[in-house]
Amino acid sequence: MVQNEHIVITTSVDLLRVAADELVYAEADGNYTTLVLADGDRRVVTLQLGQLEKLIAQQMPGAAAGFVRIGKSLIVSLNNVRYIHPGKGMLELRNPAGAKYELTASREALRALKEMMERGK
């Protein structure tokens, strides 16, 4: 993880700045995306998930490889992946404080994620 890399999301009225190691996962909801942060804070931004993915790639080039897009709905930090069960479609994340997040994704996508992490990527 490259230190001091951030994504900065601005609108006409506010600015949100999130460090690479603060982002646990992001979840899409149409035109919105919810960012779940390491301190438990949740921020809804008016960005589609694809736009957030692009921001991560552009603004955090060193840390971007630590994040994986899972299907149309999720971006997760690989550092925070605790448990994957493709058969149940279950993905469990833990933030640095130990808080647990249970997410669901397609079995096929989780199978691919499991294989990727088994290979140590």
Next chain:
Amino acid sequence: MKEIDDNEIRVIGSADGGRRSGWPWYGWVAVGVVLVVLVAVAATVLLLQTPGNGEAPEPLAETHSASQPLSPSVTRPLTLFDTVVDDVPLTVYSLDCMLPDCPRAGLQVGMPDVEDTSLLLAVMAADVRADNGGIVGDFVVDGRREARGEKKEGYCAIFDGVPVIGRGGEAELKRTMDEGGCFFRQYVLVSDGEAVPPKPKGKNHRRALCVIGHWMFVVASADRESYHDFATALADFGVEDAIALVGSESLLIYRADGGLLHSIGTAMEGENVNFLVWRR
């Protein structure tokens, strides 16, 4: 940025997109075989069925009696109750009234005033665009048209503080502009008792503005749900018409027993954040 399928993953920023599919070629072959078998079985069943011999549709799952009147209450501003339909946990926010004899509804841009003692319920109404922060779809406040767009077919129009919902709504849109009413657009979820799930995929907390007869209420999913599962649960609950409201972690404010305001979700910044608000 290339499109991604729900069955794929990709490492962000990798040169080749890091795209991986968990769906091997033999999976597609298996799907093809299953589809062929299903089509054959369906064709056989259809050929064997004589017209007019179809069974009556099964009754809706018994979850809630829509015709059961709400217990009248003058002391309670709003009733909350939880229910589970089709394994989808739902919370219902119901003003204790029947239309049109309900607290007045209105549409506003900007955050509700939490010091306003007449405030009963406020939910985020129309979506806000990701690219320019504009309101998605036709939007009218007190007769003033603030945004245009018919992509979302569902609508809520408010005349003299009384909301109506449905699909289409061109006549209602014109009427709100003529009569100083309010109007916004959202996805249709249920129409004439049938679930009409919108296209966007993925799971998130969902909200809806629902009607059963003269009973209008707001429903929120307790868990993250797909639009399909949420709309189906509403239809099975007995909802006749429903449109989506802004879901996810968006702000919902309600006045509970004792008169205290409670809030769920987080305030979304932006000059066009808008709310459907009921006041006593």
